[in-house]
Amino acid sequence: MNSDELLLNANEMVAYLQKPASEFTKADIINFIRHNDIRMVNFMYPAGDGKLKTLNFVINNLNYLETILTCGERVDGSSLFSFISAGSSDLYVVPRFRTAFIDPFAEVPTICMLASFFDKDGRPLESSPEHTLAKATRAFTEVTGMEFHTMGELEYYVMIPDDGTFPAVDQRGYHESSPFAKTTAFRTKCMDYIARTGGQIKYGHSEVGNFQQDGYIYEQGEIEFLPVDAQTSADQLMIAKWVIRNVAAEMGLNVTFAPKITTGKAGSGLHIHMRIMKDGKNMMIRDGRLSPEACTMIAGMMDVAPAITAFGNKTPTSYFRLVPHQEAPTNVCWGDCNRSVLVRVPLGWTSNRDMCSMANPLEAEKHFDTSLKQTVEMRSPDGSADIYQLIAGLCVACRHGFEMPDALQVAEKTYVNYNIHDAENADRVGALAQLPDSCEASADCLEKQRAVFEQHGVFSPAMIDGIEAQLRGFADRTLRSDIAGNDQEMEKLVKTFFHCG
Numbered sequence: 419m420n421s422d423e424l425l426l427n428a429n430e431m432v433a434y435l436q437k438p439a440s441e442f443t444k445a446d447i448i449n450f451i452r453h454n455d456i457r458m459v460n461f462m463y464p465a466g467d468g469k470l471k472t473l474n475f476v477i478n479n480l481n482y483l484e485t486i487l488t489c490g491e492r493v494d495g496s497s498l499f500s501f502i503s504a505g506s507s508d509l510y511v512v513p514r515f516r517t518a519f520i521d522p523f524a525e526v527p528t529i530c531m532l533a534s535f536f537d538k539d540g541r542p543l544e545s546s547p548e549h550t551l552a553k554a555t556r557a558f559t560e561v562t563g564m565e566f567h568t569m570g571e572l573e574y575y576v577m578i579p580d581d582g583t584f585p586a587v588d589q590r591g592y593h594e595s596s597p598f599a600k601t602t603a604f605r606t607k608c609m610d611y612i613a614r615t616g617g618q619i620k621y622g623h624s625e626v627g628n629f630q631q632d633g634y635i636y637e638q639g640e641i642e643f644l645p646v647d648a649q650t651s652a653d654q655l656m657i658a659k660w661v662i663r664n665v666a667a668e669m670g671l672n673v674t675f676a677p678k679i680t681t682g683k684a685g686s687g688l689h690i691h692m693r694i695m696k697d698g699k700n701m702m703i704r705d706g707r708l709s710p711e712a713c714t715m716i717a718g719m720m721d722v723a724p725a726i727t728a729f730g731n732k733t734p735t736s737y738f739r740l741v742p743h744q745e746a747p748t749n750v751c752w753g754d755c756n757r758s759v760l761v762r763v764p765l766g767w768t769s770n771r772d773m774c775s776m777a778n779p780l781e782a783e784k785h786f787d788t789s790l791k792q793t794v795e796m797r798s799p800d801g802s803a804d805i806y807q808l809i810a811g812l813c814v815a816c817r818h819g820f821e822m823p824d825a826l827q828v829a830e831k832t833y834v835n836y837n838i839h840d841a842e843n844a845d846r847v848g849a850l851a852q853l854p855d856s857c858e859a860s861a862d863c864l865e866k867q868r869a870v871f872e873q874h875g876v877f878s879p880a881m882i883d884g885i886e887a888q889l890r891g892f893a894d895r896t897l898r899s900d901i902a903g904n905d906q907e908m909e910k911l912v913k914t915f916f917h918c919g
């Protein structure tokens with residue numbers, strides 16, 4: 419982080435300590451607490467349901483503060499994760515100082531930190547989602563010599579009473595402005611709070627989904643992040659979901675990350691963008707074109723995509739989103755600027771033209787380094803994802819590309835440059851593998867390819883077993899066709915999984 423990044427930084431702790439959060443030490447946290455009248459500390463950690471849990475500490479004295487920051491605390495793992503039995507359930511949680519932020523909602527001044535799980539022997543908990551991601555990024559770097567960066571696009575729906583004024587056009591909400599868009603103030607407040615918690619946001623906007631039903635407006639919004647190292651990216655997404663729900667509660671609104679709330683209307687995805695870095699350089703582009711390394715990582719994703727839904731699409735409603743004509747993927751393929759495919763290569767500022775001076779004739783023509791911008795986007799995941807598992811799974815998939823002997827051929831075979839949902843392309847689409855259509859089918863796909871995820875010790879066999887058991891528990895193999903056209907059953911299903919992940 420250079421001094422310009424410190425200068426307008428929205429995280430008060432960064433501004434006060436004049437260093438990036440990644441360099442926060444225990445002494446920094448104590449120093450901030452002492453000089454800013456902080457009264458409480460919260461540890462937060464994701465449980466098996468994908469949500470952040472909270473443990474509150476009141477600061478009794480300096481000695482106690484030092485003790486909790488150093489030793490962490492003891493928690494009941496069996497109440498957090500289904501794979502931990504009540505018989506030997508104690509775990510330790512130890513805070514990660516680099517995730518510290520001031521709780522924007524707390525009445526009593528409070529610092530929050532995400533915490534890592536440790537087992538009884540003081541080792542990182544083998545099957546914890548966050549440690550799995552750490553193992554995945556380590557293996558990625560060992561195999562490829564590169565670093566794995568990601569960023570997420572959080573889509574959600576907000577529900578507000580419909581007063582009939584300035585109606586928006588059904589399914590035409592993309593980048594809509596106020597007063598046709600009604601939840602701009604909600605989104606900008608969320609963005610402000612997320613930035614204060616350290617989230618590196620790219621932008622926010624209204625999304626396509628917008629409809630009226632039973633006296634309510636359902637308005638879709640999106641907040642998109644900037645690429646950072648995979649672990650930081652996962653931490654930021656976890657905190658952002660927590661912030662968005664709390665802002666909604668504070669403003670008396672209801673918000674959901676549910677993948678699908680009505681058939682025939684846009685669902686909500688949690689697309690993940692990826693880039694691979696070496697010595698601070700983005701390896702996705704070479705000579706203005708997608709590099710062989712980028713094609714290799716895409717090939718890895720093409721090969722194991724049907725198993726990735728086991729990490730990124732965890733509720734039966736997830737599979738009601740993966741249908742044609744809703745900008746959601748159905749088949750295993752990739753393409754440029756194409757929203758019908760599974761992996762999209764978005765525009766990456768590769769033309770080398772200075773558009774700023776063309777738009778602003780007063781500006782002298784200048785070269786701006788845009789090489790960090792190119793990413794590729796995986797479009798299957800949704801808000802029910804276990805964020806750490808999902809990003810770990812994608813990291814494994816990309817590494818897998820570098821371990822496949824035929825990666826570039828696989829990439830070539832799965833490339834499409836047409837809308838796969840257009841009738842005229844039906845024949846060509848038949849040759850592409852399909853994504854699973856239920857939780858149970860995802861469990862089957864994961865079982866078939868589990869060796870890839872268990873390689874290099876990344877996903878523990880116990881974790882894979884646990885994920886499969888959870889997915890099979892939904893017994894939804896034929897649900898999508900069973901309840902097709904049955905609005906009442908669909909409504910019940912949506913209610914059950916309304917606050918997933």
Ligand SMILES: NC(=O)CC[C@H](N)C(=O)O
Pocket residue numbers: 573625626684685686687688739744745746757797
């Ligand atoms: N513009 C978009 O990419 C929309 C994505 C879509 N909402 C989804 O379900 O994934």
